[in-house]
Amino acid sequence: MTVERRLPTPEAHELMDLVRELVAKELAPRAVADEGAGRFPREVFKTLGAAGLLGLPYPEEFGGAGQPQEVYLQVLEELSIGWLAVGLGVSVHTLSCFPVATFAEEGRRAELLPEMIAGDRLGAYCLSEPHSGSDAAALTTKAVGDGEGYTVDGVKAWITHGGAADFYTLMARTSDDGARGISCFHVPAGTEGVSFGKPEHKMGLRSSPTAQVRFDGVRLPREALVGQEGQGFRIALSALDGGRLGIAACAVGVAQAALDAAVAYARERRQFGSPIIDFQGLSFMLADMATQVAAARALYLDAARLRDAGRPYGTQAAMAKLFATDMAMKVTTDAVQVFGGYGYVEDFPVERYMREAKVLQIVEGTNQIQRLVIGRSLAKEG
Numbered sequence: 001m002t003v004e005r006r007l008p009t010p011e012a013h014e015l016m017d018l019v020r021e022l023v024a025k026e027l028a029p030r031a032v033a034d035e036g037a038g039r040f041p042r043e044v045f046k047t048l049g050a051a052g053l054l055g056l057p058y059p060e061e062f063g064g065a066g067q068p069q070e071v072y073l074q075v076l077e078e079l080s081i082g083w084l085a086v087g088l089g090v091s092v093h094t095l096s097c098f099p100v101a102t103f104a105e106e107g108r109r110a111e112l113l114p115e116m117i118a119g120d121r122l123g124a125y126c127l128s129e130p131h132s133g134s135d136a137a138a139l140t141t142k143a144v145g146d147g148e149g150y151t152v153d154g155v156k157a158w159i160t161h162g163g164a165a166d167f168y169t170l171m172a173r174t175s176d177d178g179a180r181g182i183s184c185f186h187v188p189a190g191t192e193g194v195s196f197g198k199p200e201h202k203m204g205l206r207s208s209p210t211a212q213v214r215f216d217g218v219r220l221p222r223e224a225l226v227g228q229e230g231q232g233f234r235i236a237l238s239a240l241d242g243g244r245l246g247i248a249a250c251a252v253g254v255a256q257a258a259l260d261a262a263v264a265y266a267r268e269r270r271q272f273g274s275p276i277i278d279f280q281g282l283s284f285m286l287a288d289m290a291t292q293v294a295a296a297r298a299l300y301l302d303a304a305r306l307r308d309a310g311r312p313y314g315t316q317a318a319m320a321k322l323f324a325t326d327m328a329m330k331v332t333t334d335a336v337q338v339f340g341g342y343g344y345v346e347d348f349p350v351e352r353y354m355r356e357a358k359v360l361q362i363v364e365g366t367n368q369i370q371r372l373v374i375g376r377s378l379a380k381e382g
Contacts, residue, residue, distance in 0.1 A: 001260045003081075003297075005074055012071045018051060019075050023082035031083040031207075035352060038199075038206040040164055042122070044086055045093075048079075049119020054093055058101050062113040069242075069304035073249040077297070080253025081260075084356045085208040087253055089122070091246030092160045096123025096169045098239045099184050103227035112186060116167065124165035125243075126156040126187075126213055127236055133158075134369050136171075137179040137233060141215060143172035150174070150185070150225070152193075152218040160363075162211030163196035165189055170215075171232045182232035185224045193218035204355030241314045243364045244321035245307070248300040251321075251328035251360045255293045258328075258335035258353040262286060265339055265348075282338065289331045296324035315377040322370035328357040 002020075007013050026047055034041055048054055056072040058064030067075075072094075080087030097116050100109055115121055132139040141154025152172055159168075168187040175181035187194065197212030227235055263286060266277035276282050303316035332354040336343035343350045361367045 001256075001263070003078075003256060007071060007074070008068065012067070015065075015067070015071065016074065016078065019053070019078045022048065022051060022053075023078060027079070027082035027086055031085075032349070032352075034207045035085070036206075036346070040207055040209050041086065042164065045089060045122055046119060048086070048090065049117075052119075053079075053090065054119050054122075055097070055117025057094065058097065058113065058117055062101070062110065062117065064113075064117050068308040069245065070301060070308055073245055073300060073304050076246055076249040077253040077256070080250040081257045084250060084254050084353075085205050087250045088205065088247075089161065089208060091243065091250060092125060093123045094246065095239055095243040096125045096165075096167070098242060099169055099226045099235045100186060102238070103184070103231065103235050104186075108223060108226075121166040122161055122164065124159050124161040124168050124213070125239070126159055126168050126170045128156060128158045130155060130157045130212075134366055136236060137182070139171060139173060139182065141170070141172040143170075143174050143183060143185060143220070145174060145229075149222050150220045152185070152187075152215040152220060154215050156213045156215075158200075158210060158363075159213045160208060160210055162209060162213050163199065164209045168194070168213060169226075171236050172215075174229050174232075177230070179233040180230050182236070183229045184226040184232040184235045185220055186226055187215075187218070187220065187224065191218055191220070203358060204352065205359060240364055241317045242307070244317040244370070245300055245303055245313075247360055247364045248296065248303075248317075248320040248324035251324040251357065252293060252296050252300065254353050254357050254360070255289075255296070255324075255328040255331040258332040258350055258357075259286070259289050259293055261348070261350055261353075262289065262335040262338040265342075276338075285334055285338065289334055292327045292331055296320070296327045299323055315374055318365075318370040318373040318377075321364065322367050322374070325357070325360040325367060328360055329354075332357040 052065050055064035056067045060066040076087050100112050129139050143150040143152045166189050170185040170187050174183040193216045195214045200210045269276045300320040303313050303320045306313035335350040342348050
């Protein structure tokens with residue numbers, strides 16, 4: 001089913017038409033085979049980059065499209081309807097560009113950002129570590145400065161595009177002063193001393209590489225620092241607010257794909273002489289699924305419009321991520337139920353959607369962390 005979208009400009013409608021065409025021609029035909037084989041579709045990202053989709057929310061003066069979050073997130077949703085690995089990949093790339101786009105000095109931003117969003121380069125975001133996930137401030141990767149540059153040692157874990165990216169946005173410790181001792185760095189992939197672990201064997205998203213990124217005596221010039229020393233944790237949290245909206249949009253896309261598949265199957269599958277969609281028990285399930293998808297979409301768009309208006313949106317981003325990803329898990333599970341035994345086999349797509357939805361409750365801050373963020377906001381308001 002084509003989602004009826006309310007977009008702010010005629011240009012945004014044209015952009016969405018382009019995205020749907022790319023999904024139909026470049027993503028959907030290969031998603032099943034590449035997921036099954038665990039192949040990373042690097043050339044698909046080059047195609048998206050050539051179409052201007054890897055720099056959508058960034059300024060036109062740097063080669064971006066200057067699109068509001070309201071439009072960018074709906075593009076992510078549309079990509080995720082066709083193939084979550086691609087929608088999530090674009091979200092991660094956009095997140096990886098954010099520190100340079102927002103916190104780098106003007107000259108450095110003008111030097112780096114155009115090639116980062118032009119389409120040939122893909123980014124990865126290095127925050128989590130083997131023993132520092134939800135407690136990001138406890139990271140131990142060190143960047144020791146000596147006046148001329150930095151020497152980096154440490155390991156980052158669960159890195160989307162690890163080993164496949166062209167640059168890494170790295171959070172590392174430049175002092176022992178807790179969260180205030182973390183700084184942000186831009187690290188090209190070919191830098192000596194950067195290496196990668198074996199790709200993780202995951203439940204879902206098998207065509208999206210996830211691996212450890214290792215920094216062994218990596219020498220970075222002074223200008224690799226993004227923003228100021230000690231500003232990294234603030235940069236990371238600011239980036240994650242936007243990243244959570246990206247994950248919410250991706251979750252709605254997966255759920256919409258599962259809903260579409262379930263409705264189509266329920267119209268065609270006949271039992272007791274009637275299409276199963278005519279049976280009240282199943283039609284009510286589909287009605288609940290459709291309502292939840294629509295509610296999650298409205299929630300992430302509300303947060304996006306707050307961000308576009310320059311208003312605080314962090315709590316709303318946490319709500320959108322929490323609700324949309326829990327919803328996606330429920331809707332994809334219900335879609336499997338609609339298919340019955342056929343839903344449990346790989347001949348039909350809904351089992352893949354269910355496996356993919358699970359990780360969205362974990363990445364960019366687990367949903368337990370989102371509840372913590374929301375609860376603290378309520379306490380502060382009180």
